[in-house]
Amino acid sequence: MGRVLEQLVGDAGAFAKTLEERRPQLFRPDGWPAGLPRPQELDAVLRGGLLRVPYVEMVQDGEVVAPERFCTARTVAGRREDGWADPERIAELLGEGATLLLPQLDQWHGPVRALATDIALRLGRRTEAFCFATGAGRRGLDVHRDDADVLVVQLAGEKEWTVHEAPADGRWRPGLAPEPGPVALHTVLAPGEVLYVPRGAPHAAVGRQGLSVHLSFTVREAGVGRLHAAVGEFLAGGAEEEGLPERPGTDEELLAAAGEVLRLSRERLAGLTPQELVRLARGPLPAPAPAPDSPDSPGPLGG
Structure with missing residues (x-):
């Protein structure tokens, strides 16, 4: 760096x-x-x-x-x-x-x-x-x-x-x-x-x-709107781990799925710290720039 x-x-x-x-x-x-x-x-x-x-x-x-x-x-x-x-x-x-x-x-x-x-x-x-x-x-x-x-x-x-x-x-x-x-x-x-x-x-x-x-x-710095968005992205990131049916077929199944989503979301949010939320809201940082002509970073044409 x-x-x-x-x-x-x-x-x-x-x-x-x-x-x-x-x-x-x-x-x-x-x-x-x-x-x-x-x-x-x-x-x-x-x-x-x-x-x-x-x-x-x-x-x-x-x-x-x-x-x-x-x-x-x-x-x-x-x-x-x-x-x-x-x-x-x-x-x-x-x-x-x-x-x-x-x-x-x-x-x-x-x-x-x-x-x-x-x-x-x-x-x-x-x-x-x-x-x-x-x-x-x-x-x-x-x-x-x-x-x-x-x-x-x-x-x-x-x-x-x-x-x-x-x-x-x-x-x-x-x-x-x-x-x-x-x-x-x-x-x-x-x-x-x-x-x-x-x-x-x-x-x-x-x-x-x-x-x-x-x-x-x-x-750039995150604002409150970005914090809210980051919470949604954080919760959505765990959706694949829930094992719930993608499309519940009845009202009873939908309500049950909603209850399970809320329970799992509360569990996930309980482990999310303000520091981690700020990091998520700020977004991913770029990788360090490689040195010029670095052999570790060939171009799209193999250079």
Whole structure:
């Protein structure tokens, strides 16, 4: 396992406390973490011809841009396929004030996946990666709340951030925040600098000095709805062990089966601890990323 989290925020233990206290914080790493992409790499991917919706999106004036405005169609193996990113159209829209979004880099960019995996394993929480490119004086979204803790890593240009205080309790919803409350941190991120935005803290960012590009690692956390869902999944996981008929034929048999399901469910729930429920609600963590060219992880073509 790497040391990505320490490279981004310094002491991982101190950062875990920052997560608990939900305070925005600025970090200035000494170097550029291995695997963190340079904007030129992402530009090459964009121009490489294989990027398509939904792994590329654009937003302008707070609205999602229709894919046909920045994508093109191709014929592949005799079939017409839509949604291929067109770098020239994307450049035009960026010049008109739109924001480019590359969602889920962790799903298709190997080095970024390794970084997100390392963060997830260190913090015990599912982590995803998103990339944003914004022109000077522009912002993709108005002040809003995210349902995740976010580590913002500036890749190119500068971006001015305003982060408001996180809500004092859990009674809030993600989305636009027209009344964001007191400002907790105001800063300008330069390339290589890192900003922590707490879950639920209203925030907005404005690009400065040319094209601003940043990578966001979103660290997901379970809510009450996910806890309820995890209870259902936990109970359903033991259904095969009950030995009950799948389709009782009479009302009497159905009532008997219902009574047995309740009895077995109570027994199973009695052994479920809050700690285990939280672990189940957070979901499975990814396996550690293999080392490059590792012989233990051959590709689909045997490489």
